[in-house]
Structures are given as C-alpha cells and as structure tokens.
Amino acid sequence: MELAPRLDLMNWLTGQGLTGASENDLVRGFCERCRAGGLDVSRSIVFIDTLHPIFEGRGFRWSDIETNEADSFEYGSTSEGDSAKNWRRSTFFHMLENGYDEMLIDLADRGSLDFSMIDELAEKGHRHFLCFVHRFGEAGTIGQMDCLYSYWTTRRAEGFSEKGLAALRDLVPVLGLAIKSAAHVDIARTLGRVYLGRDASEQVMRGRISRGVTERIKAVLWFSDLRGSTSISESIAPDEIIPFLNDYAQASIDAVHDAGGDVLKLIGDGVLAMFTGPDMALAKRSALRAEHHFRKNISVLNARRGADGRPVTTAYVGLHIGEVFYGNIGSEDRLDFTVVGPAVNEVSRIASMCRSVDRELLASSAFRDGLDAAGRGYLVSTGRFALRGIGHAQDLYTLDPAVAADEVVTGRYERYLAG
Template sequence: MDLKPRLQLMNWLVSQGLTGLPEHDLLRGFCERCRAQGLDLSRGTVFIDTLHPIFEGRGFLWNDTETDERDYFEYGSSAEGELAEDWRRSVFHHMLEHGDGELQIDLADDASLRFSRLPALAVRGHRQSVAFIHHFGEAGTMGQMDCVYSYWLTRRPDGFGEPGLAALRDLVPVLGLAIKSGAQVDIARTLGRVYLGRDASEQVLRGKISRGVTERISAVLWFSDLRGSTAISESIAPDEIIPFLNDYAQASIDAIHEMGGDVLKLIGDGVLAVFTGADMALAKRRALRAEHRFRLNIAELNARRIADNRPTTSAYVGLHIGEVFYGNIGAEDRLDFTVVGPAVNEVSRIASMCRSVDRELLASSDFRNGLDPAGQRYLVSTGRFALRGIGHAQDLYTLDPGVGADEALAGRYERYLAG
C-alpha cells in the first residue's frame, strides 16, 4: 500500500474514532479499505480487555467470506476452565511470555498447529498470520485493559510480503487507538450503570455533574431490606457474608430492573429504587410486579441455598409515592446522584414497620389510593401507625393474605399485575 492511501486510511480511522463509530464497524471499514488498496486481508480479529463485572473483554471479527461467526463478542474470565486452556494455547499468551510485540506464522508450518484456532484457519485456506500486541502506558491502563491484541490473515501463498507487513505496522496502532477510545466510552457507561444506576448514569453522562443540579419529580419509591440479616451474618463464616448479601441483592435488583425500575442505592442489605413515568398508576403497578417477581426470585434462590446447606432468609419491602429531588447532592468533588426528600425518609420507615406488623410488604395510603379499584382490592389495611421521625400517622397496607393462601385469588392477582 502506497503512502497516500495509507495516510488516507489513518485519517479515516481518526475521524471515525472521534465520531464514535462502533468497533466492529471500524474493523470492517478498515479491512475493506485495506483490500481496496491491494493489501490482501482475508481475516482480521481484534481483542481488548475491559473493566466490567461480568466480562473480561470484547472481540471484533471480520472475514472476507460469509461465516457463522459473530462480528462482535464478549468473553469471560480466562483464569479458569476451557477459556483458560484456550488462552494458554493462544498466540498472544506465547507472545506475552516471550516479550514479543509481533509474531508472523506460516500456517503451512507444522509448528503453527500448537496454537489454538490456527489449524482450523489453515483448513479454511488462510496461509499466513501476523499477530500484534500494542501495549498501553501506565497512565493509559484501566483495570485489565492494558493492550490491544490483533491478528491478521491472508490467503496469498507467499504471505503479506514486506510491503504488506509494513502497512500493517503503520495502520494497526491507529486502529487500536480508535478501538481503545470506544472501549473507554463503554467502560464509562458500564461503571455508571453499575455504581449509579441506569437512569442516573445516563443523566451524569449527559453532563449533569454539577452540585445542586436536581429536578423535582414524582416517583414511586421502593425500599427493601433483608429479614434477620444481622443475626445470620453473625452466625456464618466471614467469607460467607458477602456471597449471602450478593445473592439476595441480585434477586431484588433483577426484579426491579425487569419491571423498569432504577436502583439508586445499596445500603448494607437495603435497596433504594424508583419507578417513574408520566403514568403514576402504571409506575405503581410496575412496582407491584417487581415485588411479586422479587418473591419468586427469593423462592428460587432459597431452594438453591437449602440444597447447598446455606442459610436463607426473606425480605421486607416498603412502597410509597411522592415528590422528590433527583440529582447531585454532596461536596464539589464527591457527589451522589440520588433522590432526597421527606418521601424517601417515609419509605424507609414504612419498610422498617414490616417487622412490627409481621408483614413482608407494606405500602402507604398514598401508594394504594393511586391504584385503580381492582388493584386497591388486593391491598388491605394493617392499621394506622406513627412512623419514627415522621410528623403524622398514616394507614399502611399489605397484600391480602388470601393471595398466598388461595390459588384462585393468587391467579387473579397475577393476571392483574400482567394487565
């Protein structure tokens, strides 16, 4: 590839990286432009580790022919299992062990058979592979994301040749920089969702990061905590406490997210969440759906934990509705994006009353009154209570006990929730 088209491709990579073109589209555009300029690529693959609670990294793939392979994929930990074995047999593991940044492999050479994936690629007609590892500096590393891995194949019997290799040496680092830029955006979004919540993360990434920037919204408020968690934590081994909390947090968060809610805060074993929208009656029904799904999740979880001879519990849930301030609260250099207001204090107190009245769900009268008549029938009064720190007494409601005892009533309640 001559110098002019090489520079044009570099400019294209920079411009598309700045606009945020998805990584698999970057790779496809790169490979197609290389081929148009005489660099006979038959396959290109790029891997980059990331900072994610589930995935170790992401990969992007391009082929010159149709295959059943995906052009974008995520991979889990390479520390154990089949992925670990595959990694140890990979070209990149070999390169890291030997300190190589580039490795050329003739796929007709029997020595190439010791590397994972290469024998299958040789069968498909590829003839030469060149692999690169482009390392980041310390300041450019985020978690395990410390380099870009890539390998490039050609079907040409004589391989890429020195001009083709020289072009790849110039171009692949620019592609790697563009992909790293996209990966950093993905990491920012992931960290925001994981630590702030889904909607709060989007708000922050759209620029709402100044202290005091809040909006007044109406929201259905959810507060839940575990039943008897302190006693259970004191009775189990220290290394079992975090898995115990994680199991039940997963059960609640999955239910809330599935029904369109946003988890704003984890407070020990407590969960603060909101359900919002123009239709508050629908938001309340979504909160009830989430509470129902939470109970089903707990039942499944407890069955697994009993089978493993591990302690089980249930949870208390308080539901309320009110106007809250939603946004940034804190110091100039340490902010929390959350909700504040009297209604937040009230929902916490409502959840804490569950212990006193021995009910797993309590809802405020404001929550119940906003439901349609069919929904109101499923919430029955537990009495009038003065909540600690709240200046007025109020009626609290719980799910009709018949829902748990009568199969027909339970079916009607489930149909109501689904409606």
C-alpha cells in the same frame, strides 16, 4: 498497499474514532478498506480487556466469507479452568511471555507449533497468520485493559507482501487507538450503570455533574431489606457474608430492573429504588410487579441455597409515593446522584414497620389511593400507625393473603400486573 490509500484509511479511522463509531464498525470498515486498497486481508480478530464486573474483555471478528460466527464476543476470566489453558496455548500469551510485539507464522510451514487456532486457519485456506500486541503505557491502562491484541490472515499463496506487512504495522496502531477510545466510553457507561444506576448514570453522562443541580419529581419509591440479616451474618463464616448479601441483592435488583424501575442506592442489605413516568398509576403497578417478581426470585434462590446447605431468608418491602429532589448531593469533590426528601425517609420507615406487623409488604395510603379500583382491591389495611420520625399517623396496607393462598386469585393478580 500504496501510500495514498494507506493515508486515506488513517484519516478514516481518525474521523470514525472522533465520532464514536462502534468497535464492530471500526473493524469491519478497516478490513473492507484494506481489501479495496490492495491489502488482501482474509480474516481478523481484535480484542481488548476491559473493566467490567462480569467479563474480562470484548473481541471483534471479521471474515472475507460468510460465517455463522458473531461479529463480537465477550470472554470471561482467563486465569482458571479451560479458558486459562486455551489462553496459555495462544500466540498472544507466547508473545507476552517473551516480550514480542509482532509474530508472523507461515501456515503452510507451521511445523510442530502447538498454538491454538493455527491448524484450523490453515485448513480453511489462510496462508499467513500475523499477530500484534500493542501495549499501553501505565497512564493509559485501566484495570486489565493494558494491551490491544489482534491477528490478521491472508489467503494469498505468497502470504503477505513486504508492503502489506508494512501497511499493517502502520495502520493497526491507529485502529487500536480508535478501538481504545470506544472502549473507554464503554467503561465509563458500565461504571456509571453499575455504581449509580441506569437513569442516574445517563444523567451524569449527559453532563449533570454540578453540585446542587437537582429536579423535583414525583416518584414511586421502593425500599427493601432482608429479614434477620444481622443474626445470619453473625452465624456464618466471614467469607460467606458477601455471597449471602450478593445473592439477595441480585434477586431484588433484577426484579426492579425487569419492571422498569431504577435502583438508586444499596445501603447494607437495603435497596432504594424508584419508578417514574407520566402515569403514576402505571408506575405503582410496575412497583407491585417488581415486588411480585422479587418474591419469585427469592423462592428460586432459597431453593438453590437450601439445597447447598446455606442460610436462607426473605425480605421486607415498603412502597410509597411522593415528591423528591433528584440530582447531585454532596461536596465539590464527592457527589452522590440520588433522591432526597421526606418521602425517602418515609418509605424506609414503612419498610421497617414490616417487622412489627409481621408482613413482607407494606404500602402507604398514598400509594394505594392512586391505584385503579382493581389494584386497590388487592391491598388490605393492616391498621393505622405512627411512623418513627414522621409527624403524622397513616394507614398501611399489605397484599391480600388470598393472593398467595388461592391459585385463582393469584392468576388474576398476575394478569393485573401484566396489564
């Protein structure tokens, strides 16, 4: 690859990195431009560890022929099981263990090398297998993201030429810098969603990070907490407490998200969420749909935990509607993007009343009043109550017992929620 196309490719990578191109687009564009510039790359995989609660990293593939492989993939922990065995057989593990930055294998003369991938690549007609490990400095490391790994192959009978090898040595670090930049954005968005919630994260990522910057919104509020969690936590082994809380938090959060809501805060075993939109009647129906799915999630979860001999429980849910302030609350160097206001205090009090009236769901009169006639018909009064710390008494409502007891009513209610 001559100097001019090499410089053009560097400029293209710089521009794409600055504009925020995706990793897939970067790898595909890079390989296509390499081939157009005379560098006969036949296959490439680039991967990078990340900071994510579920997987360890992401990888990106390109091939000069059509395959049924996905352009991108995610991989889990490489520290145990079959993944650990495969990782230890890789050229990259060998390079890290021996301090190598580059490794070139002639696939036609691989001898007794026992690295993963190389036999399959040779059978598919690739001749040279070139690996790079580009290490990051301590200041450039986030979590496990401390290296960029890549391999490149060619089908040329002579393998990569010296000019081709020199070009890749110059170009791959620039590609790596662009991919690292994109990975940083992915990490920031992931951390925002995981720790702030989906909508709050988007607000923060758009620049709403000044203290006191809030907006007054009308929202349907959800507060749920677990029944008997304190006594259960005291009766089980310490290392079982977090899995117990995680299982039921997952059941709640999945239900809220699937119904279009946003989880704002986890408070011990409690979950504060909201449902918004131009039509509050639809937002209320979404909250009821989330509550219904939550019960189903708990039923499945309890069956699984019960089969394993682990403690099970259920949950209380309070639903309310009101005006809240939504935005940044806190100090100059420690902010929380959340909702505050009397309605937030009220929904937590409503959820607490579930214990007193022995109902798993309680909704305020304000919540019920804004529903359509069909929705109001599914909620029945449990009486009038004065809530602790709230200056006025109000009627509270729960789901008509017929919804759980009568299959016909259950089906009708589910059709209503789906409407």
